[in-house]
Amino acid sequence: MVAKNEPPRDEQRIAKLLARAGVASRREIERMIAEGRVALHGNLVETPATLLPSLAGVTVDGNPVAEPEAARLFLYHKPVGLLVTERDPGGRPTIYDRLPSGRPRLLPVGRLDLNTEGLLLLTTDGELKRQLELPATGVERAYRARAYGPVTQAQLEDLIHGVEIDGIRYGSIDANLERRTGTNVWIEVVLKEGKNREVRRVLEHLGLKVSRLLRTRYGPFVLGDLPVGAVAEVRPHDVDSFRKNPTRLDLPQPARRASPSIRAEAPAESEPVRRPAPRPQRFAAPVSPKAPSQGSAAAGRQPARGDRATDRPSRTAAGERPARAAASRPVGADAPSGKPNGRKAKGPRTRADGTVAVREGSAREKRARTFRDAGEPRTVRPTGAKPKRPPRRPK
Numbered sequence: 001m002v003a004k005n006e007p008p009r010d011e012q013r014i015a016k017l018l019a020r021a022g023v024a025s026r027r028e029i030e031r032m033i034a035e036g037r038v039a040l041h042g043n044l045v046e047t048p049a050t051l052l053p054s055l056a057g058v059t060v061d062g063n064p065v066a067e068p069e070a071a072r073l074f075l076y077h078k079p080v081g082l083l084v085t086e087r088d089p090g091g092r093p094t095i096y097d098r099l100p101s102g103r104p105r106l107l108p109v110g111r112l113d114l115n116t117e118g119l120l121l122l123t124t125d126g127e128l129k130r131q132l133e134l135p136a137t138g139v140e141r142a143y144r145a146r147a148y149g150p151v152t153q154a155q156l157e158d159l160i161h162g163v164e165i166d167g168i169r170y171g172s173i174d175a176n177l178e179r180r181t182g183t184n185v186w187i188e189v190v191l192k193e194g195k196n197r198e199v200r201r202v203l204e205h206l207g208l209k210v211s212r213l214l215r216t217r218y219g220p221f222v223l224g225d226l227p228v229g230a231v232a233e234v235r236p237h238d239v240d241s242f243r244k245n246p247t248r249l250d251l252p253q254p255a256r257r258a259s260p261s262i263r264a265e266a267p268a269e270s271e272p273v274r275r276p277a278p279r280p281q282r283f284a285a286p287v288s289p290k291a292p293s294q295g296s297a298a299a300g301r302q303p304a305r306g307d308r309a310t311d312r313p314s315r316t317a318a319g320e321r322p323a324r325a326a327a328s329r330p331v332g333a334d335a336p337s338g339k340p341n342g343r344k345a346k347g348p349r350t351r352a353d354g355t356v357a358v359r360e361g362s363a364r365e366k367r368a369r370t371f372r373d374a375g376e377p378r379t380v381r382p383t384g385a386k387p388k389r390p391p392r393r394p395k
Contacts, residue, residue, distance in 0.1 A: 010053050220249045
C-alpha cells in the first residue's frame with residue numbers, strides 16, 4: 001500500500017530520467033536546469049526533483065529528448081596524452097577527438113589522468129555511470145604501475161589499512177610487488193575508491209616516482225588484448241548481469257563484442273576471408289598402391305602368410321621345411337670384437353723362445369712393427385734426439 005505523501009512508483013525525478021537517456025550526468029543536468037536549459041511543454045523546469053512518468057514534452061536547449069533506450073557499455077583503450085573531458089579550454093586533445101565517428105552520446109565512467117593509459121568505460125546511461133563510480137558500490141579498479149625507487153612488500157601490505165596524505169584519507173588498497181627490472185619496480189594496485197590521482201599520490205608517499213600507469217580492469221571488465229585507441233561494446237546480457245550484481249568478477253572474458261555501429265573500420269560480413277596459400281611440400285608424398293576392385297572375391301581379403309613374397313618358403317612334399325641360409329655374421333668365438341670389417345682383435349705375440357713381445361714406443365716404432373720383451377726396461381730417448389731406425393728383419 002502506497003502512503004499518501006509518496007509519489008506513484010511509475011514517476012521518477014526528471015534529473016534521473018535525463019541521465020538515463022544519456023543527456024548528461026545527474027550533476028550536469030542539475031546545472032543545466034539551474035541555467036534554464038531544460039523545459040517541459042514550453043515551461044522552464046525550476047527544480048531537478050520534478051517528478052515525471054516519462055520524458056514526453058521535455059526539451060533540452062529547445063531539442064526534444066527521446067525516451068531512454070537500453071543501457072550500452074563500451075570498453076575503450078585510452079592512450080597517453082588525451083584528456084577525459086568533452087572539451088578543453090586550452091585546446092588540448094580529448095578522447096572525443098579520437099573516438100570513431102557515428103557513435104552515440106557516450107559518458108565516461110570516472111577519469112584517467114593525461115599521462116594514464118588503459119581501460120576506460122564509456123556508457124550511454126547516466127544511471128549506470130553513477131552506479132559504477134560510487135565507492136559505496138564496491139567496484140574494484142586494478143592498475144599496474146612502473147615506478148622508480150626502493151620499496152618492500154611489507155610497505156605495500158601496510159596500505160591495506162588505508163593511508164592519510166595531506167589531510168586526505170585514502171581507503172584500503174591492495175598492492176603487490178610484481179617484479180623488479182633494474183632500478184624500476186612493477187606494482188599491481190587494486191582499490192575501490194578511485195579518487196583524483198590516488199595511485200600516484202600513494203606511491204609517491206612511499207618514496208616512489210611513477211613513470212607509467214596502466215588501468216587493466218574495472219570491475220569484471222578487463223582490458224585484455226584490446227588495441228590502443230580501439231573500442232569494443234560489452235554484450236547486453238553482461239551489462240544486465242553486472243547491474244544486478246556490480247561486485248561480481250566471474251563474467252566470461254572477453255565480455256564484449258564487436259561494435260560495427262561505432263567502428264567504421266570493421267570488415268563487412270560478406271567479405272571473403274583470405275587464407276594463406278598452402279606451403280609447398282619439400283618431398284613428394286609416396287603414392288599409395290591402387291586398391292583392388294570390389295568385384296573380385298579375392299580383392300577384399302588380405303593375402304595369407306604363405307602368399308606373401310617376404311615369407312619363408314613352404315614345406316616340401318616330404319613335410320620338411322627347407323633349412324635356412326647360413327648366417328652372414330659369425331657367432332661365438334668367430335664373432336668380431338669391435339674391429340672394423342669383422343676382423344678379430346690380435347693378442348700379444350709370442351716369440352720362438354717363449355717370451356712375449358709387446359708394442360711400445362713412438363708411432364714410428366709401431367708402424368715399423370718393432371717389439372720389445374715385456375721384461376726389458378723401456379729405453380727413454382733424450383729430448384730432441386732423433387731415434388735410429390731399427391734394421392729390417394729378414395723374412
